[in-house]
Amino acid sequence: MMDLNHLIHNFTLITLVALSVTTWAVIVVKLIQLKKARKMGEAFIEGFWKAKDLTDAARYSKTAEQSAQQRIAYQHFATLSELNDDVHQDLNHTWSRQDLLERVLTKHVKNERHIFEKGLALLASIGNSAPFIGLFGTVFGIIGALSAIAASGSASMDVVAGPIGAALVATGIGIAVAVPAVLAYNFFIRKTKILGSELDDFATDLVNFAQKTGFQVTTITPVSTVKVEHQTVTAKGVAA
Template structure:
């Protein structure tokens, strides 16, 4: 029976070790993610507000980050509204409502991306101490069983099982503390990024409203035909330009 109790304590310690690896892996991943999001949003907003006009801002490329994704969705929505003549439910909105709807949906997507992993941190942070106590209980039972079998309560009999039990408790607390701290920090960062995206979307709608909710389509030109490719080719054709 003592072997069963010892196995339960060791299993608890291995489970807490796995929790610790998951917590620190998530801390590193979420830390890198938040760092990249903050830097990319800062670069894009600087380029966006530094553009000459709204059409110049719509032509910004090679930008990543949540703010850039929100802006791209907004510009794409307006272009699709100009080019679409459908009469289904998807196109039954007016331009402002359609734009606000798509911006709101994209912000929710960005929030879900930043929220990924936070539930795991919260779960480990709240359950790790209890998992440690679970191992402690079996350690104490092992100590009491040793006392009963040896009919002695000397320190040599109880020191090992009690020490094993206390290690499980301490390990559980050691796993929970960084998980809770990381969860609170990343949740705070999530709220700040979401607030910045909401502010950016509001400013975006205001700018587009001044432009009548219309964006100039991007001009696409074809290559000029080579007049010397064929000897008998007609020479009076003008180059085609598609706007």
């Protein structure tokens, strides 16, 4: 029985180490993802609003480097182009132009948020469960320690302190794993909300801009390059 308790205690420590590695891997990946998303988003927004007219803006939305804002702008112009086509005979197109455009953009903003939120549920789960996993290992560690003390027939401090202290290590490691996970989760949730709000604002600007133009957009033909403020962007062959 003592060997089983020792085995469970060690297995718990290995599990906590694996969770810690997973936590830091997620943290690194999310930091890179959010930094890249912000950099690309800012570059796209700057180029988008520098476009000379609606046609250039639509072309730029097709040829710019992929970012959350670019994908939303592309869907914006794709929806407007679809609305300019012949009347569709389905329920989806019984909505007004503004309502349909808002529905499409809202859907795509939610999709982009889901991309940013990937991995956060794992951080939350690790943060919530790691202390209890550590406590679970500690319980079996203490049971094994007490069994060893009973077998030795001595209850002196020297005999008790070592095994009990070793058993409590699992609880300490559990807390050490949980703290970075919880802090990272809160940090990334805040960053994701900020990015989501920026996407909402951009989508609102697109709808307001479409209102000014009567929800009309010129059909855009594919181009090889688009020049915006002396910066040439290579087309990636995205169909209208």
